[in-house]
Amino acid sequence: MKSEQQSVAGAMWVERCKKAGVFIRRQVNDVEGIALLNVRIRNINYGDQFAMDDPYGSDFGGDDYIASFLRGRWPKVEKPTPLTFVYQGYRYVEAVDPKDGQRYRYTGGMRDVERVTSHMSGDAAGQRFLHREFVLDRVPASGLRPRYGVSFEDISTPEERQHWIAGSSLKVIDLETKEVIAERIGYMVDRGQGNRSGGRSPWLRAASYSCPRFRGDGASDQTGQTARFVEQVLQPIKGE
Template sequence: MLDGMAGGAVEAGTESLTDQLTTRGDVMMFTTTVSGRSASAMWTASRLALSGLVFALLGACSPDSQATDSDNRAKALALWQSHCKKSGEFIKKTIPDVDGVLLMKIRKTTNRDGQYELDDPYGHDSMGDHYIMSFLRGYHHQKGGVSPEGSPPRIGYKYVDVADEADHKVYRYTGGVEAVGKMNTKAPAVQFELKLNPNYDTNIYEFVLHKTPASGEAPRYGVTYDDISTPEDRKYWIAGSSLRVMDLKTNEVIAERIGYMVDLGQGNRSGGRAPWLLAADNACPDFFANYKSPVARMPKVVGQASQTMIFVEKVLKPSK
């Protein structure tokens, strides 16, 4: 609002400017002189703009506005709690010795504040190739370390099949940790390691994804998801999610996780706030429910990472 009004004030006085206008963020400074009449007009316009801003802020902080916010928050909480009664993980059967799965959808975007975008903010964990890699063996244990006791196993599968939207062909993805480059041997830290151990490995390692046309037997089981929010849910910043494991031979849903989360800030974006990221703090099931050991105090959005694979692995047990 200030930009538009300030712009109007500048336009009103441009005929009398003898030099230039300097802009720094939201503050405009004249570095020249203007005629008394133009300066007076601009000063009046600026006062009107500031007065409008003050009244707008006072309106936002008025008792009526605060009462409305409180009422919406109470309605949102009640609706979310009613949804939570039917949320949870529902597993009809588990399947042992599964080599690979078909990912029927790939997440492509992160929705931080789109109130009515039905792209499953609850189920979001990662996108594109990272979503694919999260299902592959070795991706979660690249460093060779041991996960904290009580953490999900996250073993991963030998391969993942994905239908390419561009050519509609099915491709098979595999992956592993490979050397992708060399360290700078002139860097002080690397030189220090080489002095301690002349055979120090200077390779740089990353988890590398390999894509080839799918061949052989197709996976029997697939993974898909949907946003199940209603317009009423989104009115109160509630996101609902259905994550399903399918038997592709019988078209049967053999497991489903139903989840809901709510932004109790009701879409407030002040200070760069991202409503859907903070909604993860009010989720059912809780995003840290799969961690049996105590979890350090951190935003619940951290627990969303690889949540899809963690649930699927409970149903489709990876082969040895």
């Protein structure tokens, strides 16, 4: 049986969903690189009710977030289904490192990286082996920054968070004209209203009650979501 708190939260969420959606005003073809106006941190918010860190937009963090936009980061899909999103990736990404205020250009590719086994792997610890993985490279950027930028923002209000509702804005911006050429506005609600029994994670559960709706169980579809949206708007240039 629903509590009054759950009923109020559900009704609020339905109202917020009336203004949610994907709004693409203009698409651009043959984009080589993009600018990330902010970069997600590595921390995943599982249940901090009032942390305004955009749990709806939860994705990779740090360097992995940057890499998710680059060509070669995602494995090739030989036989995609109608529901499969095939990432193309950009040739480069630029972002400002908040530690030094410097703008960097990021590229990357698959390489053999030397790793060392640990006892957690079930093998003898300290053995060296090569592992093929995507490696990120960066150099100080020079010249003009890319024309198109990507930013995310938590748009929740204190009242919404009081009812375990998280709001999100994801924008693609023409940095030359200052025009927002695409925006995704999303909301999600935790039906359990912060219940943590049995190890429950409120914001992970909330992803199953989202608009626009995430596929699958919700939370598993959040990874890579930013790049999926951006590629629909800024279509990467073909070729290597």
